[in-house]
Amino acid sequence: AQTVTQSQPEMSVQEAETVTLSCTYDTSESNYYLFWYKQPPSRQMILVIRQEAYKQQNATENRFSVNFQKAAKSFSLKISDSQLGDTAMYFCALGLNRDDKIIFGKGTRLHILP
Amino acid sequence: SQTIHQWPATLVQPVGSPLSLECTVEGTSNPNLYWYRQAAGRGLQLLFYSVGIGQISSEVPQNLSASRPQDRQFILSSKKLLLSDSGFYLCAWNRQVNYGYTFGSGTRLTVV
Secondary structure, three states: OOEEEOOOOEEEEEOOOOEEEOOEEEOOOOOEEEEEEEEOOOOOOEEEEEEEOOOOOOOEEOOEEEEEEOOOOEEEEEEOOOOHHHOEEEEEEEEEOOOOOEEEOOOEEEEEEO | OOEEEEEOOEEEEOOOOOEEEEEEEEOOOOOEEEEEEEOOOOOEEEEEEEEEOOEEEEOOOOOOEEEEEEOOEEEEEEOOOOHHHOEEEEEEEEOOHHHOOEEOOOEEEEEO
16 A cells, blocks of 8 residues: 655744755555645645656755655655745645556645744 | 636535535546545545546545536535535546646535
């Protein structure tokens, strides 16, 4: 069975600091994708970043980057120069190529403090 | 471009009443469609998914059912709501897993 674990239920950082959210996953599949979703107070789910498992290069989207460690099955999200608008729940997610379903972690609630 | 619409945004229903939540996708054909529930502001639980008209797979036995009467329409229903059905319901679609999901804006359901 596939699982996604986010060990940090809640975090707080000061504005402009860098923060890293942790995620580990488990799957026996070799072909999969990893995602980070953001859910702000509006509760709209927004895709932040995606990573193909077959790519060694870590994905980057502006201030958001990942540290993908395939052997360790780790997929952390780094937010640089954090902004108040980054305050949200962040979900790590795993998608398998053999079906189109995505499995979500339980989320990390991130507070950016002014 | 593709868009997903979900309604209503908020719903307060008495225990024992029926439920119908609707989700439609525009700008694509034959999408995979999903219903998730998010309780207490935490994780997402997959309730139903559909890969085509009339094809529904249930992930969790419960008081809810889903239907897909048209290619881009996905409906979540209940004949008699329970208090435990309260939560935030999200509809999502994709064509392939590699691009993740696109989510609707959600329905906040409160059963009283």
